[in-house]
Amino acid sequence: MTLASGITLDDTSGISFIEVDNDHATARISLYGGHVVSFIPKSDNTERLWLSPHAHMDGKKPIRGGVPVCWPWFSDDHGRDKGALPSHGFLRSQMWKIAQSEASPEGTRIVLCPAFTRADGFEHDSDVQLTVTVGRSLTISLTTTNTGVAPFTFNAALHSYFYVPDIHHTSITGIESDYTDKNDNWAVKPAPSPYLIEGEVDRIHSGSDKTVTVNIDASPFTAVHHANNDSVVVWTPWQGAASITDMDAFGFVHMICIETAVTKGHTLAAGASHSLTQTIEPLH
Numbered sequence: 001m002t003l004a005s006g007i008t009l010d011d012t013s014g015i016s017f018i019e020v021d022n023d024h025a026t027a028r029i030s031l032y033g034g035h036v037v038s039f040i041p042k043s044d045n046t047e048r049l050w051l052s053p054h055a056h057m058d059g060k061k062p063i064r065g066g067v068p069v070c071w072p073w074f075s076d077d078h079g080r081d082k083g084a085l086p087s088h089g090f091l092r093s094q095m096w097k098i099a100q101s102e103a104s105p106e107g108t109r110i111v112l113c114p115a116f117t118r119a120d121g122f123e124h125d126s127d128v129q130l131t132v133t134v135g136r137s138l139t140i141s142l143t144t145t146n147t148g149v150a151p152f153t154f155n156a157a158l159h160s161y162f163y164v165p166d167i168h169h170t171s172i173t174g175i176e177s178d179y180t181d182k183n184d185n186w187a188v189k190p191a192p193s194p195y196l197i198e199g200e201v202d203r204i205h206s207g208s209d210k211t212v213t214v215n216i217d218a219s220p221f222t223a224v225h226h227a228n229n230d231s232v233v234v235w236t237p238w239q240g241a242a243s244i245t246d247m248d249a250f251g252f253v254h255m256i257c258i259e260t261a262v263t264k265g266h267t268l269a270a271g272a273s274h275s276l277t278q279t280i281e282p283l284h
């Protein structure tokens with residue numbers, strides 16, 4: 001397939017990467033997982049995504065960092081015993097293909113498709129496409145279409161790891177909905193105000209909170225716009241990172257996950273589509 005201008009393929013390491021370089025930004029996308037691992041806007045040449053230096057980059061395990069694609073379930077919410085099926089579904093651990101690409105003055109658009117969408121735990125007919133648009137902002141849209149004759153229900157997330165210079169100088173604005181605290185037996189709590197990260201968090205905010213901003217000290221750094229989500233997840237293992245094999249003990253200092261998510265079950269009628277979309281806008 002001929003790729004649009006500004007796109008090259010890097011096959012030099014274990015897995016293939018799409019490299020995008022246009023007037024607005026550079027980006028790197030792994031075909032393993034359909035996984036964006038870097039977005040550097042040219043407005044300030046500052047990376048917006050965090051990628052663990054210990055991430056598995058050999059196609060054997062999901063990549064720690066960037067934007068993992070979670071589908072058709074979130075976390076271990078697959079209805080079986082924990083560990084019986086892969087956490088976050090089976091798209092982030094398979095090879096994807098480039099279906100389409102195009103360049104315009106606004107940016108570069110790439111459409112990716114996973115190799116398969118039916119597996120143990122999700123036996124329905126569906127089509128999935130990930131559209132990545134690299135411009136002044138980065139927009140990632142995960143479109144699910146029901147190609148079968150009966151409705152099905154799924155969950156999904158764009159599980160982005162955002163780079164921050166120092167989590168101790170980071171705050172989040174724009175999240176106002178209550179959250180269930182996965183670290184406190186699913187207790188329901190109000191959104192913190194101010195929203196600082198001072199320890200391990202694993203929170204599913206129950207609202208769709210359309211724009212969330214990551215601030216460094218008092219200065220807005222990155223806006224995260226959500227569309228067609230029913231929740232926003234905030235996660236960091238904090239010092240628990242030391243026991244995660246593909247993170248290092250201090251990795252938590254430079255990351256925070258803000259995830260555009262469907263966690264309440266979205267039902268798609270036969271023939272219907274749903275596009276879960278996250279836009280990452282640099283604010284510096």
Ligand SMILES: O=P(O)(O)OC[C@H]1O[C@H](O)[C@H](O)[C@@H](O)[C@@H]1O
Pocket residue numbers: 075087088182202203233234235257
């Ligand atoms: O380690 P992973 O399978 O990539 O999951 C990382 C994290 O993802 C989400 O944020 C979940 O809410 C967490 O419970 C989980 O620990």
